[in-house]
Amino acid sequence: MNAWLISATVLLFALIPVGVLTFKGDPMDRLVGVEMMGIFTTLILMLLAHGFERLPFYDLALATALLSFGSGLVFVRFLERWL
């Protein structure tokens, strides 16, 4: 296990406090938690791609970053106007 995979494993633990916030907060707090989870997931996928030396897996991190951006904006719009 190299430094990249160790970092990815440690970063997984960072998801726990964010998960707690996402489960128990009000809707806006939960949205912030979801946005933070998108960032962490991107970072973890990037570290895993490098740790396993699989270059195509970088595209997963990039796709996650772009999709979490889009989904965050959609959630923000709904919470602002309708929910």
Place this chain on the structure above:
Amino acid sequence: MSKTQLIIDVLLGIGVASALLSSIALLVMKDLYERMHYLSPPATITIICFTAAVLVDKHFSQAGIKAIIIMVVLLFMNAILTHATARAARTRQFKRWITDVTEVRGTNDASTAGTNSQPLVDSSEEM
């Protein structure tokens, strides 16, 4: 341990520590607007450290370029998303986005001095 590996380990350590502290701070803070500040370190410090570590390891290869692209996306994404979230939170709280005179001066403040003395919109008007 080579010098390059040491630099990579330090960069990864800084990035992971920053992300962990932000994650805990996100849970500890009691206000939404305070929480939103802690979205920034993982999307700035951590991703910059990780990208720097990839560049130190692989230079400007395919991995390095993809890491740079991910870094740019995260940097822009975080700024836009944080602003949009704050705007949504304020709109949910006050039912409007633009400030009015009661917010700027307070309801019992009759003074006309200061740069914020003119109402930006009528307080009865809602957006």
